[in-house]
Amino acid sequence: MFAHEFVRNAYLAGTFIALGCGVVGWFVVLRGQLFAGDALTHVAFVGAIAAAVLGFDERVGLFVLTLAVAGGMAALGSRGQADDVVIGTVFAWILGIGVLLLAVLATSPQGGTGVAAANTLFGSIYSLSAAGSRVAAVIGLAVSAGVVLALRPLLLTTLDSELAAVRGVPVRAVGVGFLALLAVVTAESTQAVGALLLLGLLAAPAGAAHRLTASPYRGLALSALIAVAAVWGGLALSYEFAALPPSSAIIGLAGAGYAAATLFAGARMRRRQGR
Amino acid sequence: MTPTISLNPIDDLGALLTFPFMVNALEAGTIVAVLAAVVGWYMVLRRQSFAGHTLSVMAFPGAAGAALAGLPTALGYYLACGAAALFMGGARGSRGLGARGRGYGTETATIATVQTVGLATGYLFLSLNHAVLGGTETLLFGTFLGVSRGQVLTLLVVALAALALVALATRPLLLETIDPEAARARGLPVAALDLGFLLVLALAVAATSQITGALLVFALLVAPPAAAQQLTMRPGLGLVLSVVFALVVVWLGLGVAYFSIYPVGFYVTSFAFAVYLAARLWHARARRPHGHHSA
Numbered sequence: 001m002f003a004h005e006f007v008r009n010a011y012l013a014g015t016f017i018a019l020g021c022g023v024v025g026w027f028v029v030l031r032g033q034l035f036a037g038d039a040l041t042h043v044a045f046v047g048a049i050a051a052a053v054l055g056f057d058e059r060v061g062l063f064v065l066t067l068a069v070a071g072g073m074a075a076l077g078s079r080g081q082a083d084d085v086v087i088g089t090v091f092a093w094i095l096g097i098g099v100l101l102l103a104v105l106a107t108s109p110q111g112g113t114g115v116a117a118a119n120t121l122f123g124s125i126y127s128l129s130a131a132g133s134r135v136a137a138v139i140g141l142a143v144s145a146g147v148v149l150a151l152r153p154l155l156l157t158t159l160d161s162e163l164a165a166v167r168g169v170p171v172r173a174v175g176v177g178f179l180a181l182l183a184v185v186t187a188e189s190t191q192a193v194g195a196l197l198l199l200g201l202l203a204a205p206a207g208a209a210h211r212l213t214a215s216p217y218r219g220l221a222l223s224a225l226i227a228v229a230a231v232w233g234g235l236a237l238s239y240e241f242a243a244l245p246p247s248s249a250i251i252g253l254a255g256a257g258y259a260a261a262t263l264f265a266g267a268r269m270r271r272r273q274g275r
Numbered sequence: 276m277t278p279t280i281s282l283n284p285i286d287d288l289g290a291l292l293t294f295p296f297m298v299n300a301l302e303a304g305t306i307v308a309v310l311a312a313v314v315g316w317y318m319v320l321r322r323q324s325f326a327g328h329t330l331s332v333m334a335f336p337g338a339a340g341a342a343l344a345g346l347p348t349a350l351g352y353y354l355a356c357g358a359a360a361l362f363m364g365g366a367r368g369s370r371g372l373g374a375r376g377r378g379y380g381t382e383t384a385t386i387a388t389v390q391t392v393g394l395a396t397g398y399l400f401l402s403l404n405h406a407v408l409g410g411t412e413t414l415l416f417g418t419f420l421g422v423s424r425g426q427v428l429t430l431l432v433v434a435l436a437a438l439a440l441v442a443l444a445t446r447p448l449l450l451e452t453i454d455p456e457a458a459r460a461r462g463l464p465v466a467a468l469d470l471g472f473l474l475v476l477a478l479a480v481a482a483t484s485q486i487t488g489a490l491l492v493f494a495l496l497v498a499p500p501a502a503a504q505q506l507t508m509r510p511g512l513g514l515v516l517s518v519v520f521a522l523v524v525v526w527l528g529l530g531v532a533y534f535s536i537y538p539v540g541f542y543v544t545s546f547a548f549a550v551y552l553a554a555r556l557w558h559a560r561a562r563r564p565h566g567h568h569s570a
Contacts (some may be wrong), residue, residue, distance in 0.1 A: 029383065088328065092493045097541065196398075200392065204392075250395075
Protein backbone atom coordinates (compact mmCIF):
# COMPACT_ATOMS: atom_id res chain seq x y z
CA MET A 1 0.00 0.00 0.00
CA PHE A 2 2.82 2.40 0.76
CA ALA A 3 4.22 2.00 -2.71
CA HIS A 4 1.65 4.54 -3.84
CA GLU A 5 2.58 8.16 -3.34
CA PHE A 6 -0.96 9.25 -2.62
CA VAL A 7 -1.08 6.79 0.24
CA ARG A 8 2.22 8.02 1.69
CA ASN A 9 0.99 11.60 1.44
CA ALA A 10 -2.24 10.70 3.17
CA TYR A 11 -0.44 9.00 6.04
CA LEU A 12 2.03 11.84 6.45
CA ALA A 13 -0.60 14.53 6.54
CA GLY A 14 -3.04 12.41 8.50
CA THR A 15 -0.61 11.53 11.25
CA PHE A 16 0.29 15.10 12.07
CA ILE A 17 -3.21 16.42 11.62
CA ALA A 18 -4.32 13.74 14.08
CA LEU A 19 -1.58 14.84 16.44
CA GLY A 20 -2.72 18.43 16.25
CA CYS A 21 -6.38 17.54 16.66
CA GLY A 22 -5.71 15.22 19.57
CA VAL A 23 -3.64 17.76 21.44
CA VAL A 24 -5.78 20.81 20.74
CA GLY A 25 -8.94 18.78 21.19
CA TRP A 26 -7.97 17.75 24.70
CA PHE A 27 -8.09 21.41 25.73
CA VAL A 28 -11.17 22.16 23.65
CA VAL A 29 -13.05 19.53 25.62
CA LEU A 30 -11.64 20.71 28.95
CA ARG A 31 -12.56 24.32 28.21
CA GLY A 32 -16.04 23.33 27.07
CA GLN A 33 -15.44 24.93 23.69
CA LEU A 34 -16.55 22.08 21.47
CA PHE A 35 -19.52 24.04 20.23
CA ALA A 36 -17.26 26.91 19.23
CA GLY A 37 -15.06 24.34 17.49
CA ASP A 38 -18.12 23.00 15.70
CA ALA A 39 -18.96 26.48 14.51
CA LEU A 40 -15.42 27.06 13.31
CA THR A 41 -15.44 23.89 11.24
CA HIS A 42 -18.61 24.99 9.48
CA VAL A 43 -17.11 28.42 8.96
CA ALA A 44 -14.08 26.75 7.39
CA PHE A 45 -16.40 25.24 4.82
CA VAL A 46 -17.91 28.59 3.98
CA GLY A 47 -14.44 30.10 3.75
CA ALA A 48 -13.41 27.54 1.19
CA ILE A 49 -16.54 28.12 -0.88
CA ALA A 50 -16.12 31.89 -0.67
CA ALA A 51 -12.57 31.57 -1.90
CA ALA A 52 -13.74 29.42 -4.79
CA VAL A 53 -16.35 32.02 -5.72
CA LEU A 54 -13.88 34.89 -5.53
CA GLY A 55 -11.26 32.96 -7.43
CA PHE A 56 -8.74 32.59 -4.63
CA ASP A 57 -7.00 29.44 -3.52
CA GLU A 58 -9.42 27.59 -1.29
CA ARG A 59 -6.91 27.34 1.52
CA VAL A 60 -6.62 31.10 1.73
CA GLY A 61 -10.35 31.39 2.23
CA LEU A 62 -10.31 28.59 4.79
CA PHE A 63 -7.67 30.17 6.96
CA VAL A 64 -8.70 33.79 6.65
CA LEU A 65 -12.36 33.32 7.47
CA THR A 66 -11.77 30.77 10.22
CA LEU A 67 -9.23 32.96 11.95
CA ALA A 68 -11.45 36.01 11.57
CA VAL A 69 -14.46 34.28 13.10
CA ALA A 70 -12.35 32.82 15.89
CA GLY A 71 -11.16 36.31 16.67
CA GLY A 72 -14.72 37.57 16.63
CA MET A 73 -15.90 34.87 19.00
CA ALA A 74 -13.05 35.57 21.37
CA ALA A 75 -13.82 39.28 21.27
CA LEU A 76 -17.54 38.78 21.90
CA GLY A 77 -17.06 36.48 24.87
CA SER A 78 -15.64 36.88 28.33
CA ARG A 79 -12.20 35.48 29.10
CA GLY A 80 -11.83 34.79 25.43
CA GLN A 81 -14.75 32.36 25.26
CA ALA A 82 -18.13 32.85 23.65
CA ASP A 83 -21.73 32.36 24.60
CA ASP A 84 -23.81 29.39 23.46
CA VAL A 85 -26.47 31.36 21.68
CA VAL A 86 -24.09 33.81 20.03
CA ILE A 87 -22.17 30.91 18.53
CA GLY A 88 -25.32 29.22 17.33
CA THR A 89 -26.83 32.26 15.70
CA VAL A 90 -23.61 33.53 14.15
CA PHE A 91 -22.74 30.29 12.54
CA ALA A 92 -26.26 29.54 11.37
CA TRP A 93 -26.04 32.90 9.64
CA ILE A 94 -22.67 32.11 8.14
CA LEU A 95 -24.06 28.84 6.84
CA GLY A 96 -26.83 30.83 5.23
CA ILE A 97 -24.14 32.75 3.42
CA GLY A 98 -22.58 29.45 2.48
CA VAL A 99 -25.85 28.45 0.86
CA LEU A 100 -25.86 31.67 -1.09
CA LEU A 101 -22.30 31.15 -2.21
CA LEU A 102 -23.01 27.59 -3.27
CA ALA A 103 -25.86 28.88 -5.38
CA VAL A 104 -23.63 31.55 -6.89
CA LEU A 105 -20.95 29.00 -7.59
CA ALA A 106 -23.40 26.66 -9.24
CA THR A 107 -24.38 29.33 -11.72
CA SER A 108 -20.85 30.52 -12.37
CA PRO A 109 -18.63 29.27 -15.18
CA GLN A 110 -16.43 27.37 -12.75
CA GLY A 111 -19.02 24.67 -12.19
CA GLY A 112 -18.14 21.33 -10.61
CA THR A 113 -19.52 22.58 -7.32
CA GLY A 114 -20.78 19.24 -6.19
CA VAL A 115 -17.37 17.68 -6.03
CA ALA A 116 -15.74 20.73 -4.50
CA ALA A 117 -18.42 20.99 -1.86
CA ALA A 118 -18.27 17.30 -1.03
CA ASN A 119 -14.50 17.43 -0.74
CA THR A 120 -14.58 20.39 1.59
CA LEU A 121 -17.36 18.90 3.68
CA PHE A 122 -16.08 15.36 3.90
CA GLY A 123 -12.39 15.62 3.10
CA SER A 124 -10.23 14.31 0.32
CA ILE A 125 -7.16 13.05 2.07
CA TYR A 126 -6.12 10.90 -0.83
CA SER A 127 -5.89 13.86 -3.17
CA LEU A 128 -3.26 15.73 -1.18
CA SER A 129 -0.09 16.52 -3.07
CA ALA A 130 3.32 15.76 -1.63
CA ALA A 131 3.86 19.45 -0.93
CA GLY A 132 0.38 19.79 0.54
CA SER A 133 0.88 16.89 2.89
CA ARG A 134 4.23 18.28 4.04
CA VAL A 135 2.59 21.60 4.81
CA ALA A 136 -0.14 19.80 6.73
CA ALA A 137 2.46 17.88 8.71
CA VAL A 138 4.37 21.03 9.60
CA ILE A 139 1.22 22.85 10.68
CA GLY A 140 0.07 19.89 12.76
CA LEU A 141 3.43 19.70 14.43
CA ALA A 142 3.60 23.44 15.01
CA VAL A 143 0.13 23.58 16.56
CA SER A 144 0.94 20.68 18.88
CA ALA A 145 4.19 22.32 19.87
CA GLY A 146 2.31 25.55 20.54
CA VAL A 147 -0.07 23.83 22.92
CA VAL A 148 2.69 21.97 24.74
CA LEU A 149 4.76 25.14 25.12
CA ALA A 150 1.80 27.02 26.51
CA LEU A 151 0.69 24.11 28.66
CA ARG A 152 0.92 25.74 32.08
CA PRO A 153 -0.80 29.05 31.23
CA LEU A 154 -3.44 27.12 29.26
CA LEU A 155 -4.14 24.78 32.16
CA LEU A 156 -4.20 27.55 34.70
CA THR A 157 -6.49 29.85 32.75
CA THR A 158 -8.81 26.94 31.96
CA LEU A 159 -9.11 25.49 35.46
CA ASP A 160 -8.87 28.61 37.58
CA SER A 161 -8.96 31.82 35.62
CA GLU A 162 -9.08 33.99 38.72
CA LEU A 163 -5.92 32.49 40.12
CA ALA A 164 -4.33 32.88 36.72
CA ALA A 165 -5.24 36.54 36.60
CA VAL A 166 -3.87 37.07 40.08
CA ARG A 167 -0.62 35.46 39.00
CA GLY A 168 -0.36 37.81 36.08
CA VAL A 169 -1.23 35.34 33.34
CA PRO A 170 -2.96 37.25 30.52
CA VAL A 171 -6.17 35.23 30.57
CA ARG A 172 -7.85 36.92 27.64
CA ALA A 173 -4.74 36.73 25.46
CA VAL A 174 -4.35 33.03 26.22
CA GLY A 175 -7.99 32.52 25.32
CA VAL A 176 -7.63 34.35 22.04
CA GLY A 177 -4.38 32.58 21.26
CA PHE A 178 -5.98 29.21 21.90
CA LEU A 179 -8.91 29.96 19.61
CA ALA A 180 -6.41 31.01 16.97
CA LEU A 181 -4.64 27.65 17.30
CA LEU A 182 -7.99 25.94 17.03
CA ALA A 183 -8.79 27.96 13.91
CA VAL A 184 -5.48 26.98 12.33
CA VAL A 185 -5.83 23.27 13.07
CA THR A 186 -9.44 23.42 11.85
CA ALA A 187 -8.60 25.06 8.57
CA GLU A 188 -5.73 22.71 7.89
CA SER A 189 -7.54 19.54 8.86
CA THR A 190 -10.52 20.39 6.68
CA GLN A 191 -8.59 19.21 3.67
CA ALA A 192 -8.03 15.83 5.21
CA VAL A 193 -11.19 14.89 7.04
CA GLY A 194 -13.48 17.62 5.83
CA ALA A 195 -15.25 20.42 7.63
CA LEU A 196 -18.15 18.33 8.86
CA LEU A 197 -16.17 15.45 10.28
CA LEU A 198 -13.22 17.29 11.75
CA LEU A 199 -15.10 17.88 14.98
CA GLY A 200 -15.00 14.16 15.53
CA LEU A 201 -11.21 14.13 15.51
CA LEU A 202 -11.23 17.02 17.95
CA ALA A 203 -13.83 15.58 20.28
CA ALA A 204 -13.73 11.80 20.33
CA PRO A 205 -10.06 11.04 21.10
CA ALA A 206 -9.99 13.90 23.63
CA GLY A 207 -13.26 12.79 25.16
CA ALA A 208 -11.91 9.26 25.48
CA ALA A 209 -8.75 10.55 27.14
CA HIS A 210 -10.78 12.63 29.59
CA ARG A 211 -12.86 9.62 30.54
CA LEU A 212 -9.75 7.58 31.21
CA THR A 213 -7.47 9.94 33.10
CA ALA A 214 -7.42 13.33 34.75
CA SER A 215 -3.68 13.87 34.39
CA PRO A 216 -2.91 16.49 31.72
CA TYR A 217 0.26 14.84 30.48
CA ARG A 218 -1.24 11.40 30.20
CA GLY A 219 -4.45 12.87 28.86
CA LEU A 220 -2.72 14.81 26.08
CA ALA A 221 -0.61 11.82 25.11
CA LEU A 222 -3.61 9.48 25.14
CA SER A 223 -5.70 11.87 23.11
CA ALA A 224 -2.99 12.21 20.47
CA LEU A 225 -2.43 8.47 20.44
CA ILE A 226 -6.09 7.63 19.93
CA ALA A 227 -6.40 10.25 17.19
CA VAL A 228 -3.39 8.92 15.32
CA ALA A 229 -4.59 5.34 15.74
CA ALA A 230 -7.98 6.33 14.33
CA VAL A 231 -6.35 7.94 11.30
CA TRP A 232 -4.02 5.01 10.62
CA GLY A 233 -6.80 2.49 11.08
CA GLY A 234 -9.22 4.51 9.01
CA LEU A 235 -6.78 4.93 6.14
CA ALA A 236 -5.93 1.23 6.18
CA LEU A 237 -9.59 0.21 6.24
CA SER A 238 -10.56 2.55 3.44
CA TYR A 239 -7.67 1.30 1.36
CA GLU A 240 -8.90 -2.26 1.85
CA PHE A 241 -12.55 -1.49 1.19
CA ALA A 242 -12.82 0.92 -1.67
CA ALA A 243 -16.47 1.66 -0.94
CA LEU A 244 -15.58 3.03 2.48
CA PRO A 245 -14.66 6.73 2.40
CA PRO A 246 -11.50 7.42 4.43
CA SER A 247 -13.04 10.17 6.52
CA SER A 248 -15.99 7.98 7.48
CA ALA A 249 -13.63 5.21 8.51
CA ILE A 250 -11.47 7.54 10.58
CA ILE A 251 -14.40 9.10 12.40
CA GLY A 252 -16.04 5.72 12.91
CA LEU A 253 -12.91 4.44 14.63
CA ALA A 254 -12.54 7.59 16.71
CA GLY A 255 -16.15 7.30 17.82
CA ALA A 256 -15.68 3.64 18.66
CA GLY A 257 -12.67 4.62 20.75
CA TYR A 258 -14.76 7.11 22.66
CA ALA A 259 -17.55 4.60 23.22
CA ALA A 260 -15.04 2.02 24.43
CA ALA A 261 -13.45 4.51 26.80
CA THR A 262 -16.86 5.50 28.15
CA LEU A 263 -17.83 1.90 28.81
CA PHE A 264 -14.46 1.13 30.35
CA ALA A 265 -14.57 4.19 32.61
CA GLY A 266 -18.10 3.35 33.68
CA ALA A 267 -17.14 -0.21 34.52
CA ARG A 268 -14.08 0.96 36.39
CA MET A 269 -16.15 3.35 38.48
CA ARG A 270 -18.66 0.65 39.33
CA ARG A 271 -15.82 -1.67 40.36
CA ARG A 272 -14.39 1.02 42.62
CA GLN A 273 -17.76 1.57 44.20
CA GLY A 274 -17.80 -2.10 45.04
CA ARG A 275 -20.79 -3.10 42.98
CA MET B 276 -37.85 32.80 -15.31
CA THR B 277 -37.74 34.79 -12.11
CA PRO B 278 -40.98 36.59 -11.35
CA THR B 279 -40.49 40.29 -10.88
CA ILE B 280 -41.44 42.04 -7.71
CA SER B 281 -43.94 44.78 -8.29
CA LEU B 282 -43.46 46.45 -4.90
CA ASN B 283 -47.19 46.41 -4.42
CA PRO B 284 -47.60 43.96 -1.51
CA ILE B 285 -51.16 42.97 -2.37
CA ASP B 286 -50.27 42.16 -5.95
CA ASP B 287 -47.11 40.35 -4.95
CA LEU B 288 -48.91 38.30 -2.34
CA GLY B 289 -51.58 37.46 -4.86
CA ALA B 290 -48.94 36.37 -7.32
CA LEU B 291 -47.35 34.18 -4.67
CA LEU B 292 -50.54 32.47 -3.67
CA THR B 293 -51.65 31.46 -7.14
CA PHE B 294 -49.18 28.62 -7.06
CA PRO B 295 -50.07 25.55 -5.01
CA PHE B 296 -46.43 24.84 -4.29
CA MET B 297 -46.11 28.27 -2.77
CA VAL B 298 -49.21 27.77 -0.66
CA ASN B 299 -47.82 24.45 0.56
CA ALA B 300 -44.50 26.07 1.30
CA LEU B 301 -46.13 28.84 3.30
CA GLU B 302 -48.23 26.37 5.26
CA ALA B 303 -45.29 24.10 5.95
CA GLY B 304 -43.17 27.10 6.85
CA THR B 305 -45.82 28.34 9.27
CA ILE B 306 -46.14 25.00 11.04
CA VAL B 307 -42.38 24.58 11.21
CA ALA B 308 -41.93 28.13 12.50
CA VAL B 309 -44.36 27.65 15.35
CA LEU B 310 -42.94 24.26 16.30
CA ALA B 311 -39.32 25.38 16.18
CA ALA B 312 -40.05 28.60 18.03
CA VAL B 313 -41.77 26.84 20.93
CA VAL B 314 -39.48 23.86 21.33
CA GLY B 315 -36.45 26.04 20.63
CA TRP B 316 -37.45 28.42 23.41
CA TYR B 317 -37.04 25.62 25.94
CA MET B 318 -33.89 24.41 24.23
CA VAL B 319 -32.23 27.82 24.48
CA LEU B 320 -33.33 28.16 28.10
CA ARG B 321 -31.82 24.77 28.88
CA ARG B 322 -28.63 25.77 27.05
CA GLN B 323 -28.91 22.73 24.85
CA SER B 324 -28.21 24.43 21.54
CA PHE B 325 -25.34 22.10 20.83
CA ALA B 326 -27.54 19.03 21.29
CA GLY B 327 -30.18 20.67 19.11
CA HIS B 328 -27.69 21.32 16.37
CA THR B 329 -26.47 17.75 16.53
CA LEU B 330 -30.04 16.47 16.22
CA SER B 331 -30.60 18.67 13.20
CA VAL B 332 -27.54 17.26 11.53
CA MET B 333 -28.81 13.69 12.09
CA ALA B 334 -31.32 14.35 9.34
CA PHE B 335 -28.47 13.77 6.92
CA PRO B 336 -27.70 10.13 7.83
CA GLY B 337 -31.42 9.61 8.22
CA ALA B 338 -32.21 10.69 4.71
CA ALA B 339 -29.16 8.99 3.20
CA GLY B 340 -29.89 5.76 5.04
CA ALA B 341 -33.53 5.84 4.00
CA ALA B 342 -32.51 6.33 0.39
CA LEU B 343 -30.14 3.40 0.61
CA ALA B 344 -32.71 1.13 2.29
CA GLY B 345 -35.56 2.23 0.08
CA LEU B 346 -37.54 3.64 3.00
CA PRO B 347 -39.44 6.92 2.95
CA THR B 348 -37.11 9.81 3.71
CA ALA B 349 -39.23 11.16 6.51
CA LEU B 350 -39.05 7.85 8.34
CA GLY B 351 -35.28 7.91 8.06
CA TYR B 352 -35.21 11.41 9.51
CA TYR B 353 -37.31 10.50 12.51
CA LEU B 354 -35.39 7.29 13.21
CA ALA B 355 -31.96 8.93 13.01
CA CYS B 356 -32.95 11.85 15.20
CA GLY B 357 -34.59 9.55 17.72
CA ALA B 358 -31.56 7.28 17.88
CA ALA B 359 -29.26 10.24 18.43
CA ALA B 360 -31.47 11.55 21.23
CA LEU B 361 -31.29 8.17 22.93
CA PHE B 362 -27.50 8.05 22.63
CA MET B 363 -27.11 11.56 24.00
CA GLY B 364 -29.68 11.21 26.74
CA GLY B 365 -28.39 7.86 27.78
CA ALA B 366 -24.74 8.77 27.91
CA ARG B 367 -24.74 11.71 30.28
CA GLY B 368 -21.68 12.32 32.39
CA SER B 369 -21.15 9.73 35.11
CA ARG B 370 -22.82 10.27 38.42
CA GLY B 371 -20.94 12.32 40.94
CA LEU B 372 -19.54 14.83 38.50
CA GLY B 373 -20.85 18.36 38.72
CA ALA B 374 -22.32 20.30 35.84
CA ARG B 375 -19.26 22.45 35.37
CA GLY B 376 -16.78 19.80 36.37
CA ARG B 377 -15.28 17.21 34.10
CA GLY B 378 -18.77 15.98 33.38
CA TYR B 379 -19.51 19.11 31.42
CA GLY B 380 -16.65 18.58 29.01
CA THR B 381 -17.31 14.94 28.37
CA GLU B 382 -21.01 15.50 27.90
CA THR B 383 -20.26 17.85 25.02
CA ALA B 384 -17.72 15.35 23.76
CA THR B 385 -20.54 12.80 23.61
CA ILE B 386 -22.74 15.19 21.67
CA ALA B 387 -19.91 16.05 19.26
CA THR B 388 -19.03 12.40 18.77
CA VAL B 389 -22.66 11.43 18.08
CA GLN B 390 -22.85 14.26 15.59
CA THR B 391 -19.76 13.38 13.61
CA VAL B 392 -20.27 9.63 13.68
CA GLY B 393 -23.77 10.31 12.39
CA LEU B 394 -22.43 12.50 9.60
CA ALA B 395 -19.71 10.01 8.75
CA THR B 396 -22.34 7.28 8.52
CA GLY B 397 -24.47 9.51 6.34
CA TYR B 398 -21.57 10.13 4.01
CA LEU B 399 -20.94 6.41 3.85
CA PHE B 400 -24.59 5.75 2.95
CA LEU B 401 -24.46 8.45 0.32
CA SER B 402 -21.28 7.01 -1.18
CA LEU B 403 -22.70 3.51 -1.19
CA ASN B 404 -25.69 4.86 -3.02
CA HIS B 405 -23.46 6.67 -5.56
CA ALA B 406 -25.27 9.89 -4.87
CA VAL B 407 -22.41 11.99 -3.58
CA LEU B 408 -22.65 14.83 -6.04
CA GLY B 409 -26.38 15.33 -6.23
CA GLY B 410 -27.93 14.74 -2.88
CA THR B 411 -25.69 16.51 -0.42
CA GLU B 412 -26.70 20.09 -0.94
CA THR B 413 -30.44 19.49 -0.80
CA LEU B 414 -30.15 17.35 2.28
CA LEU B 415 -28.08 19.88 4.11
CA PHE B 416 -29.66 23.09 2.97
CA GLY B 417 -33.12 21.92 2.04
CA THR B 418 -35.85 23.48 0.05
CA PHE B 419 -39.13 25.00 0.97
CA LEU B 420 -40.22 24.76 -2.59
CA GLY B 421 -41.18 21.19 -3.35
CA VAL B 422 -43.35 20.46 -0.36
CA SER B 423 -46.32 18.19 -1.00
CA ARG B 424 -49.77 18.28 0.58
CA GLY B 425 -48.97 15.02 2.33
CA GLN B 426 -45.87 16.53 3.90
CA VAL B 427 -47.87 19.50 5.16
CA LEU B 428 -50.38 17.19 6.83
CA THR B 429 -47.68 15.03 8.41
CA LEU B 430 -45.94 18.13 9.70
CA LEU B 431 -49.19 19.33 11.22
CA VAL B 432 -49.73 16.06 13.06
CA VAL B 433 -46.16 15.89 14.34
CA ALA B 434 -46.23 19.53 15.42
CA LEU B 435 -49.49 19.13 17.31
CA ALA B 436 -48.15 16.03 19.08
CA ALA B 437 -44.88 17.70 20.06
CA LEU B 438 -46.59 20.90 21.21
CA ALA B 439 -49.11 18.93 23.24
CA LEU B 440 -46.32 17.05 25.01
CA VAL B 441 -44.52 20.29 25.79
CA ALA B 442 -47.68 21.93 27.06
CA LEU B 443 -48.40 18.99 29.35
CA ALA B 444 -44.90 18.91 30.80
CA THR B 445 -44.20 22.61 30.88
CA ARG B 446 -44.30 23.19 34.64
CA PRO B 447 -42.04 20.30 35.69
CA LEU B 448 -39.81 21.00 32.72
CA LEU B 449 -39.38 24.65 33.64
CA LEU B 450 -38.69 23.84 37.26
CA GLU B 451 -36.18 21.15 36.34
CA THR B 452 -34.48 23.53 33.93
CA ILE B 453 -34.13 26.42 36.32
CA ASP B 454 -33.43 24.50 39.50
CA PRO B 455 -32.63 20.81 39.05
CA GLU B 456 -31.86 20.32 42.73
CA ALA B 457 -35.26 21.64 43.79
CA ALA B 458 -36.87 19.47 41.17
CA ARG B 459 -35.07 16.42 42.43
CA ALA B 460 -36.03 17.26 46.00
CA ARG B 461 -39.65 17.37 44.92
CA GLY B 462 -39.32 13.91 43.47
CA LEU B 463 -39.56 14.93 39.83
CA PRO B 464 -38.13 12.34 37.46
CA VAL B 465 -35.27 14.52 36.27
CA ALA B 466 -33.58 11.94 34.05
CA ALA B 467 -36.87 11.06 32.39
CA LEU B 468 -37.67 14.73 31.80
CA ASP B 469 -34.25 15.26 30.25
CA LEU B 470 -34.56 12.31 27.93
CA GLY B 471 -38.18 13.14 27.18
CA PHE B 472 -37.30 16.67 26.18
CA LEU B 473 -34.48 15.45 23.97
CA LEU B 474 -36.92 13.13 22.21
CA VAL B 475 -39.42 15.94 21.65
CA LEU B 476 -36.58 18.08 20.37
CA ALA B 477 -35.62 15.24 18.03
CA LEU B 478 -39.21 15.15 16.77
CA ALA B 479 -39.28 18.89 16.18
CA VAL B 480 -35.92 18.87 14.49
CA ALA B 481 -36.72 15.93 12.22
CA ALA B 482 -39.93 17.59 11.12
CA THR B 483 -38.29 20.93 10.47
CA SER B 484 -35.24 19.47 8.70
CA GLN B 485 -37.35 18.07 5.94
CA ILE B 486 -38.19 21.57 4.91
CA THR B 487 -35.28 23.76 5.84
CA GLY B 488 -32.57 21.15 5.47
CA ALA B 489 -30.36 19.84 8.22
CA LEU B 490 -28.01 22.75 8.67
CA LEU B 491 -30.52 25.59 8.66
CA VAL B 492 -33.21 24.32 11.00
CA PHE B 493 -30.98 25.83 13.62
CA ALA B 494 -31.81 29.29 12.31
CA LEU B 495 -35.41 28.77 13.41
CA LEU B 496 -34.65 26.77 16.54
CA VAL B 497 -32.21 29.28 18.03
CA ALA B 498 -32.51 32.80 16.67
CA PRO B 499 -36.19 33.64 17.27
CA PRO B 500 -36.25 32.12 20.79
CA ALA B 501 -32.93 33.73 21.66
CA ALA B 502 -34.22 37.06 20.43
CA ALA B 503 -37.35 36.64 22.55
CA GLN B 504 -35.26 35.82 25.60
CA GLN B 505 -33.26 38.98 25.11
CA LEU B 506 -36.47 40.89 25.59
CA THR B 507 -38.19 38.95 28.35
CA MET B 508 -37.67 35.95 30.57
CA ARG B 509 -41.37 35.40 31.23
CA PRO B 510 -42.41 32.10 29.61
CA GLY B 511 -45.82 33.17 28.33
CA LEU B 512 -44.70 36.38 26.67
CA GLY B 513 -41.40 34.84 25.62
CA LEU B 514 -43.07 31.95 23.81
CA VAL B 515 -45.46 34.29 22.02
CA LEU B 516 -42.64 36.60 20.94
CA SER B 517 -40.58 33.64 19.82
CA VAL B 518 -43.42 32.41 17.62
CA VAL B 519 -44.08 35.86 16.20
CA PHE B 520 -40.42 36.34 15.29
CA ALA B 521 -40.20 32.91 13.68
CA LEU B 522 -43.34 33.52 11.62
CA VAL B 523 -42.10 36.89 10.41
CA VAL B 524 -38.74 35.39 9.48
CA VAL B 525 -40.25 32.49 7.54
CA TRP B 526 -42.91 34.49 5.71
CA LEU B 527 -40.50 37.25 4.74
CA GLY B 528 -37.88 34.70 3.76
CA LEU B 529 -40.25 32.71 1.59
CA GLY B 530 -41.74 35.82 0.07
CA VAL B 531 -38.44 37.38 -0.86
CA ALA B 532 -36.94 34.10 -2.08
CA TYR B 533 -39.86 33.67 -4.46
CA PHE B 534 -38.79 36.77 -6.35
CA SER B 535 -35.11 36.02 -6.17
CA ILE B 536 -32.80 33.48 -7.73
CA TYR B 537 -31.06 32.92 -4.41
CA PRO B 538 -32.02 30.05 -2.15
CA VAL B 539 -34.65 30.33 0.56
CA GLY B 540 -32.28 29.14 3.27
CA PHE B 541 -30.06 32.17 2.86
CA TYR B 542 -32.93 34.59 3.37
CA VAL B 543 -34.48 32.76 6.28
CA THR B 544 -31.17 32.56 8.12
CA SER B 545 -30.24 36.17 7.42
CA PHE B 546 -33.58 37.51 8.59
CA ALA B 547 -33.40 35.31 11.67
CA PHE B 548 -29.96 36.63 12.48
CA ALA B 549 -31.12 40.19 11.89
CA VAL B 550 -34.01 39.71 14.32
CA TYR B 551 -31.63 38.36 16.94
CA LEU B 552 -29.22 41.27 16.47
CA ALA B 553 -32.05 43.76 16.71
CA ALA B 554 -33.27 42.18 19.94
CA ARG B 555 -29.78 42.26 21.39
CA LEU B 556 -29.36 45.91 20.50
CA TRP B 557 -32.73 46.73 22.03
CA HIS B 558 -31.77 44.86 25.18
CA ALA B 559 -28.45 46.68 25.41
CA ARG B 560 -30.06 50.08 24.99
CA ALA B 561 -32.80 49.34 27.47
CA ARG B 562 -30.16 48.40 30.01
CA ARG B 563 -28.06 51.53 29.60
CA PRO B 564 -28.42 53.78 32.66
CA HIS B 565 -29.67 57.29 31.95
CA GLY B 566 -27.27 59.89 33.25
CA HIS B 567 -29.76 62.35 34.70
CA HIS B 568 -31.89 59.82 36.56
CA SER B 569 -31.08 58.94 40.10
CA ALA B 570 -29.39 55.57 40.50
